[in-house]
Amino acid sequence: MKLTRRNFISKSSFGLPLLPITFSWNSNLSLKKEKHSPLKEGDVILFQGDSITDSNREKTKELPNDSFSLGSGYAFMGASQLLFSNPNKKLKIYNRGISGNKVFQLDERWEKDCVNLKPDFVSILIGVNDYWHKRDKVYDGTIDVFEKDYRGLLNKTKEQLPLVKFIICEPFILMGSKVDKSWIGPFAEYQKITKKLADEFNSLWVPFQETFNHAVEFAPPSYWAPDGVHPSIAGNQLMANKWLKIINSKE
16 A cells, blocks of 8 residues: 555554544643732842752853753743743743752852842742751751851842842752651751741742642652652652742732
């Protein structure tokens, strides 16, 4: 039989009829104006933090709205949706997270990686290394140092960028290859500090621990964050979804 386009699309390679393939535009993905979005035209959004935010981003060009510069984690996923949903707002979205960072290391590079970018929104996810590295005895910072350093960073930012809005993200853990139950009590103190500072600075608050706690009702912790700290692809999408819900709502 002569192979024609009609024959090709009506027969599979096994000689069985192919089911028709149709494509539809999911209404959940359609362009729509977010009713409560605080974003304005020309806004600059900055993601800051440690390896969870870094997510293997390139660190030479560090461009806004660039897939390589945004990494492969929740920051990229969140930025993708914001840019998709707001094509007329001319947003600029940066990722300046660096793996291994603690609060004092954010402070050391804050002029270059925050202030000079003149962000309208600064999203910060930090804290797991402040505890983890102390636990592993490679850092001598205490919970009091964490609070002092974090508050100092936020105050310094407000002094130089008085109109900036903070999005404070809760550091989180799950049971995994790097995390056991002995983490829970001490790490909860770091989480309380971040919530305290979010309230103190009238920031948007992203409760990631609650989000992951709910997620493990549907799949085990290893599905969301195999080592208990670094999220999987699914874990990153979970984070992006929650982050977007907070920034696009009045919660």
